[in-house]
Amino acid sequence: MDYELNLTVNGEYYRLIVPPYRTLLEVLREDLGLTGAKSGCSTGKCGACTVILDGKSVKSCLILALQANGKEVLTIEGLANGDKLHPLQKAFIEHGAMQCGYCTPGMILSAKALLDENLHPTEDEIRDALVGNICRCTGYVKIVEAISATVSG
């Protein structure tokens, strides 16, 4: 059986009809064409699928789409303001915090979720917020530097 799904994604409202076993990641990528969130491991370990759901970072491959009914989703596509990049995006570029870029949308969104609730995280707190996001390329050093650079004061 299929059920109605009402979703606000990056400020835009969508109404879809989905079966209960469809994941939020599948809906975002396949139904809405928002391919910023990635499927890395498909078992909920790598965090490449991370999005922000009602203000909290979640792994969208572990969220059934219907669990997000009536909620607000922020994906990496919704971060920039037109041509104006979000400070986190700018910092990642300036500090060379990407190599292949596959983990990057998830990393940036996990960082944003952290900064939204903690304005002045320590390095330990930044690393703790990134535990659920795995990077094969960078060794995390530049990622942590880029996020620290956006922390003011």
Added chain:
Amino acid sequence: MKYFEPKTIAEACALLTKYTGAKIVAGGQSLTPLLKQRLIEPECLINIKKIAALNYIEYDEGAGLQIGALTTHRQIEKSPLIESQCGVLSEMAKVLGDVQVRNVGTIGGSLCHADPVADPPVALMSLGANVNVKAVNSDGSRIIPIDEFFTDYFETALQPDELLTEIQIPNPEGRFGGAFKKYSVYERDLAVVNVAVGITLAAGNGDISDVKIALGAVASTPIRAKMAEEKLLSKSVDAEAIAAAAQAASEESQPVSDITFSEDYKRELVSVLTRQAIETALERAKR
């Protein structure tokens, strides 16, 4: 596959009675991987996250700490009330998975999933917790002591029409100290071995009046290391007694060799983590 979102406990229990092949979805952080791997194919999913009555953290002198089944691991991690009344739960929640999983996953879900490597069951076992469950025909709750809740790999004492509603942690009688220790291949991974110890010191002479040592990932369910506990009970404890308890815990555990670690290595881990947990719990009880 059908899907429901009950708004009350009674509605959820009625659905469980009607659909015998139903699975409850709380956070879904354990269930959804099973669905994706086609390991289970339930006839329906019952999403209980809309039942607001199941999300709370309360404390009173009589009943102790009461935690609603839908309380997320993140809420437990961040709760000042739990930090002050039951620090070992905060300690456990901080190293459970990652932020994304903790934001959505619930303590009730962790207990009902009954993975023998899970962290919350071990911590709760060291606290002598009780699990409250409700069924559609019951007026009150059935109370299941945590030691009786886990029956086998991924199996619990829950009847098919029952919903876990609350975890209750009674107040300790005396000066209490708890500690949770976990060893994993990388930080925040699933435990290779986890251990929780709860020690209560008697008011007068400071001897150990109660001790609970819970071991996880070394049997088909989390277990109490009762022979280890006997080495410490009614004693003013020294290093020798702690070593004896750690050794007993190691012998009581039944770990299985796997691709990463041998049975012998896991037994050694039990010994080390038990010793560390006892030392930390004692130190906290004496404060």
